[in-house]
Each structure stands twice: as structure tokens, then as C-alpha cells.
Amino acid sequence: MDLNKFIKYRIEYIQKKKEELDYLLSFEMPEFKSVEFSSIDIDDEYAKNLLDKVNINKDSKIIYYIKINSKDKATQIIDLVTKKKKNKKVKLPLVNSKNNNSDILYVGKTNSNFPSRFKSHLCLTNPSTFALHLEHWKKDLPLHLTLWFAEITLDEDKYMEQLESILHDQLKPILGRSGH
Numbered sequence: 488m489d490l491n492k493f494i495k496y497r498i499e500y501i502q503k504k505k506e507e508l509d510y511l512l513s514f515e516m517p518e519f520k521s522v523e524f525s526s527i528d529i530d531d532e533y534a535k536n537l538l539d540k541v542n543i544n545k546d547s548k549i550i551y552y553i554k555i556n557s558k559d560k561a562t563q564i565i566d567l568v569t570k571k572k573k574n575k576k577v578k579l580p581l582v583n584s585k586n587n588n589s590d591i592l593y594v595g596k597t598n599s600n601f602p603s604r605f606k607s608h609l610c611l612t613n614p615s616t617f618a619l620h621l622e623h624w625k626k627d628l629p630l631h632l633t634l635w636f637a638e639i640t641l642d643e644d645k646y647m648e649q650l651e652s653i654l655h656d657q658l659k660p661i662l663g664r665s666g667h
């Protein structure tokens with residue numbers, strides 16, 4: 488095994504990522520918009536009305552995060568989602584136990600069809616899709632939340648992954664994994 492060869496590959500990888508970050512620095516980032524909602528009210532009609540308020544074109548690339556407006560809920564969320572993941576009926580996101588002081592529930596991105604993706608976070612649309620599925624656990628822990636979102640006009644998907652990773656690293660969400 489040639490460890491030096493692997494080190495060179497790693498250096499090339501890091502240089503490529505640095506070039507992507509340099510490009511992102513030159514890009515004019517849009518302002519985030521927001522909409523508040525309550526998990527206890529979630530059902531199909533509530534989700535439809537909320538998506539109408541958000542009013543995002545389904546072809547848009549969106550970077551987003553969901554902030555918890557209720558105080559000191561992180562530990563309760565970690566415990567509840569950890570317990571719910573054990574029954575394996577619904578695919579819930581990775582639990583980031585070390586982020587137990589965070590007020591950010593989730594960070595995400597989508598390259599298309601944000602309305603469908605956000606609806607999967609709200610409702611139990613498809614239990615085999617990894618999402619928050621807030622409707623599934625709303626009675627156990629009602630939350631007041633804010634969706635923060637921005638439409639991104641970058642051409643390549645790799646930049647969306649970089650932005651998601653950057654937000655994930657900085658905001659330290661309770662649930663979800665960093666960009667791929």
C-alpha cells in the first residue's frame with residue numbers, strides 16, 4: 488500500500504473543494520426569507536396553505552433550515568426522535584446528539600421540487616423517505632418553528648452540497664447529516 492499516493496489524492500480533493508469555495512465567495516448570495524409555523528397544526532390542508540405562503544417555483548434550487556422558536560427543546564427532540572427511529576416505521580434523519588444546545592432543527596437543500604420536499608418534512612407523505620415527518624411526532628412534542636429559505640441560482644449541484652455543508656457546520660442542527 489502506497490500511503491503517499493493516498494495523501495496526494497487527498498491534497499487534490501482538498502484543492503478541488505477550495506476552488507469550489509472560492510467560486511462560492513464570488514457568488515452574490517440571496518437573502519433568506521422566512522415563514523413561521525406550528526407543528527401541532529400540521530395536516531394536509533395546513534401543509535398546502537403553508538406551501539402557498541412560501542410560494543416557491545418547483546424548479547428552483549433551495550437551501551433551507553428550520554429553526555426552533557420554542558426554548559430548550561433540543562434534548563427532548565433528541566430523545567423523542569431516537570426513540571421513534573427504533574420502530575423503523577418512518578425514516579427519520581440522523582440524530583446529532585452532540586448538538587443538544589442548538590435551536591436549529593434541520594438544514595437541507597433541494598435541487599428541484601422544494602414543495603414536495605418540504606411537505607415530506609411536514610407530513611407523513613412517504614414513510615420510506617428520510618425527512619422530519621413532523622406530523623408523525625407532533626403530539627409528542629409540539630414545536631413552534633420558522634422555515635428559513637433562499638433560492639440559489641448556481642448551475643452545478645456540487646455547489647448546493649457545499650452550501651448545505653457550510654450551513655450544517657455553522658448552525659449545528661439537531662437532526663440531519665451534512666452535505667454528501
